[in-house]
Amino acid sequence: xxxxxxxxxxxxxxxxxxxxxxxxxxxxxxxxxxxxxxxxxxxxxxxxxxxxxxxxxxxxxxxxxxxxxxxxxxxxxxxxxxxxxxxxxxxxxxxxxxxxxxxxxxxxxxxxxxxxxxxxxxxxxxxxxxxxxxxxxxxxxxxxxxxxxxxxxxxxxxxxxxxxxxxxxxxxxxxxxxxxxxxxxxxxxxxxxxxxxxxxxxxxxxxxxxxxxxxxxxxxxxxxxxxxxxxxxxxxxxxxxxxxxxxxxxxxxxxxxxxxxxxxxxxxxxxxxxxxxxxxxxxxxxxxxxxxxxxxxxxxxxxxxxxxxxxxxxxxxxxxxxxxxxxxxxxxxxxxxxxxxxxxxxxxxxxxxxxxxxxxxxxxxxxxxxxxxxxxxxxxxxxxxxxxxxxxxxxxxxxxxxxxxxxxxxxxxxxxxxxxxxxxxxxxxxxx
Amino acid sequence: xxxxxxxxxxxxxxxxxxxxxxxxxxxxxxxxxxxxxxxxxxxxxxxxxxxxxxxxxxxxxxxxxxxxxxxxxxxxxxxxxxxxxxxxxxxxxxxxxxxxxxxxxxxxxxxxxxxxxxxxxxxxxxxxxxxxxxxxxxxx
Numbered sequence: 001x002x003x004x005x006x007x008x009x010x011x012x013x014x015x016x017x018x019x020x021x022x023x024x025x026x027x028x029x030x031x032x033x034x035x036x037x038x039x040x041x042x043x044x045x046x047x048x049x050x051x052x053x054x055x056x057x058x059x060x061x062x063x064x065x066x067x068x069x070x071x072x073x074x075x076x077x078x079x080x081x082x083x084x085x086x087x088x089x090x091x092x093x094x095x096x097x098x099x100x101x102x103x104x105x106x107x108x109x110x111x112x113x114x115x116x117x118x119x120x121x122x123x124x125x126x127x128x129x130x131x132x133x134x135x136x137x138x139x140x141x142x143x144x145x146x147x148x149x150x151x152x153x154x155x156x157x158x159x160x161x162x163x164x165x166x167x168x169x170x171x172x173x174x175x176x177x178x179x180x181x182x183x184x185x186x187x188x189x190x191x192x193x194x195x196x197x198x199x200x201x202x203x204x205x206x207x208x209x210x211x212x213x214x215x216x217x218x219x220x221x222x223x224x225x226x227x228x229x230x231x232x233x234x235x236x237x238x239x240x241x242x243x244x245x246x247x248x249x250x251x252x253x254x255x256x257x258x259x260x261x262x263x264x265x266x267x268x269x270x271x272x273x274x275x276x277x278x279x280x281x282x283x284x285x286x287x288x289x290x291x292x293x294x295x296x297x298x299x300x301x302x303x304x305x306x307x308x309x310x311x312x313x314x315x316x317x318x319x320x321x322x323x324x325x326x327x328x329x330x331x332x333x334x335x336x337x338x339x340x341x342x343x344x345x346x347x348x349x350x351x352x353x354x355x356x357x358x359x360x361x362x363x364x365x366x367x368x369x370x371x372x373x374x375x376x377x378x379x380x381x382x383x384x385x386x387x388x389x390x391x392x393x394x395x396x397x398x399x400x401x402x403x404x405x406x407x408x409x410x411x412x413x414x415x416x417x418x419x420x421x422x423x424x425x426x427x428x429x430x431x432x
Numbered sequence: 433x434x435x436x437x438x439x440x441x442x443x444x445x446x447x448x449x450x451x452x453x454x455x456x457x458x459x460x461x462x463x464x465x466x467x468x469x470x471x472x473x474x475x476x477x478x479x480x481x482x483x484x485x486x487x488x489x490x491x492x493x494x495x496x497x498x499x500x501x502x503x504x505x506x507x508x509x510x511x512x513x514x515x516x517x518x519x520x521x522x523x524x525x526x527x528x529x530x531x532x533x534x535x536x537x538x539x540x541x542x543x544x545x546x547x548x549x550x551x552x553x554x555x556x557x558x559x560x561x562x563x564x565x566x567x568x569x570x571x572x
Contacts, residue, residue, distance in 0.1 A: 001524050003463070003474045155500075165441045166467040169560045172526040175501035176514040183495050248498040296467070298493075298516040298524050 004303055009287060009315040012118035017282030017431055018110075019274050020055025020267035022047040023390040026218045026378035029261045030135045030146060037144035040069075040076050041088030043263035044130040047383075048089045051126065055267035056277040059090035062267070063122035066112045067098045068105040068129035070381035070418075074157055075132050075149070077139040085130070102161050103331060105129055106264065106385020107416025107424040111288045113268045123273060128265030129382035135261060154259065161420040162295050173295030177420070181301050181334040182250035189349040196250055199352040201239045203333050204254035204375055206361035211372025213362070213403035216387070218260050218378030255333035255375060262380030264387045271431055282431045283393050287315040289425040301335065304423035305342045305415060312425045320344025323427075324409035325367050325395055327388040329417040331374040336360065339415035340368060343425070362403045370395060370403055385416050389426075396430050435478045440468050443482075448559040453487060453550050455521065456480040464521040483521075487550040489563060491515040491529055494544065496537055509553065509562060513537065517548060517563055531565035539569040 024043055029035040044067070052058060067082035069075070078084050082098040101108050106129045113127035135146040136153075159168055167173045182196050191199075204223065211217035227238030238244065244252045274282035289311030291304040313320075320343060328339035337355065340346040346354055346366060354360050360368040371377040371391040374384060392412040394400050409430075416424035440456070444467065447454045455466035459481055463474035466485060471478045493516040497506075506512070511533035518524045529548055532540050540546060548563040 170527055171506055172514045172528045176495055176526045179495040183493055247500050249495045296526055298526055
């Protein structure tokens with residue numbers, strides 16, 4: 001197999017913690033008269049202000065901000081969106097920069113912010129992301145007049161994440177990767193097609209149970225309820241019916257992302273300064289591994305996740321058994337299994353059984369994607385990573401109400417993934 | 433040798449049009465990059481030379497096309513699957529493999545790893561490489 005170059009992480013110059021988080025509900029803005037017409041500045045500004053409010057800081061306290069968006073030119077007709085959006089939340093003139101790593105943007109948004117503070121250059125940094133994954137602007141009209149980002153336009157736009165020297169022309173990488181994780185896992189551990197199907201269906205059911213209890217989530221109805229509405233007493237029978245068809249070789253409709261509109265943001269500062277702003281316990285970012293691999297390469301997700309995870313464990317010295325909760329960007333739902341096992345959170349070759357037994361649901365002993373993940377919480381592409389970090393922070397603070405996990409999590413592992421593909425493996429821990 | 437500003441992509445496609453599949457071999461460590469790149473991902477050297485590929489390979493994993501991966505612009509290649517291909521020169525790639533359909537897919541899967549070979553096919557204004565099964569198994 002092709003070589004993958006390794007990165008060595010070095011300790012941060014100073015400890016950095018998350019002290020505030022904010023997130024919009026994930027939604028289809030155009031489908032509701034009360035939300036139709038929302039724009040980038042309003043969404044990003046809301047998430048930014050909520051994060052600042054949560055952290056106990058004001059725009060005057062923030063030294064620098066990062067803006068993330070997966071596809072600003074296509075979605076917003078902007079090429080410097082950090083500048084265009086900064087006016088909207090009281091930060092005109094502040095230092096800022098935009099970054100874009102497709103569906104991994106929101107995870108690397110944390111990396112950017114932590115690096116900026118750890119270096120010593122800035123003390124208080126805001127990092128936010130916004131995406132209108134369901135509605136895009138008309139370049140010739142004001143931003144509140146939007147049009148649907150329909151599936152045909154979306155599929156056409158996906159080619160932008162693939163190499164245009166060879167990968168698009170060879171016509172395979174962009175079409176193989178949806179199924180690669182499942183195919184790789186089945187071959188490695190000897191699962192049948194039916195066992196993988198059952199695993200991925202249970203994954204969707206478990207995730208939806210969490211989303212149903214999350215007021216920010218897009219899909220709030222459990223699959224059990226949907227099955228009953230369609231005349232099925234047995235949810236598995238419904239999930240295997242024509243209501244939930246296979247759209248790829250292994251993924252049914254319930255295993256693919258619900259793209260939508262949303263924004264999220266966070267505030268980081270030196271851990272030793274956190275008490276100046278808030279009484280809440282800081283969430284220290286212990287380390288972030290990072291690896292990229294282009295889609296013409298075999299097993300992109302598996303190998304890049306292995307490398308990013310190796311980096312972060314080597315830096316932090318954290319052991320897999322110390323992880324209390326896991327988030328995996330799962331626009332292909334298989335990612336819960338791939339990230340769950342490679343991180344060591346689930347036992348190698350046995351993780352699939354945990355999904356079938358419901359142990360990865362919010363009320364199980366190995367919770368994964370308690371907000372529902374991309375197939376239930378929704379996927380506002382750049383914003384999804386920060387939405388996961390928002391949820392992890394809220395779980396670590398014990399503030400998730402009905403969907404609060406049984407044991408208050410102290411250490412979280414977050415696996416970012418996106419853009420054919422960038423991968424980030426993040427470990428963060430409540431600072432006592 | 434040393435760092436050179438040279439075109440890689442255009443000559444690769446020019447050679448494809450002449451029926452040759454070319455790669456770049458590292459003169460320092462001997463690793464091969466296909467499709468060809470400027471530098472070596474094994475040792476990092478920029479010192480590479482052109483070599484011609486044997487055209488042979490083995491498919492080690494396969495996925496059949498599905499509603500969202502079956503594209504009209506690929507209809508002329510049917511029947512096909514998407515495969516992970518390992519090449520005797522060293523590289524591995526994701527590539528289309530012609531000759532696999534609903535009727536023989538289980539037979540092909542049972543024979544993995546299975547021998548394949550490169551085929552140069554025309555597209556709109558350029559040529560590209562897919563693979564083809566050396567022997568297409570037929571259901572009884």
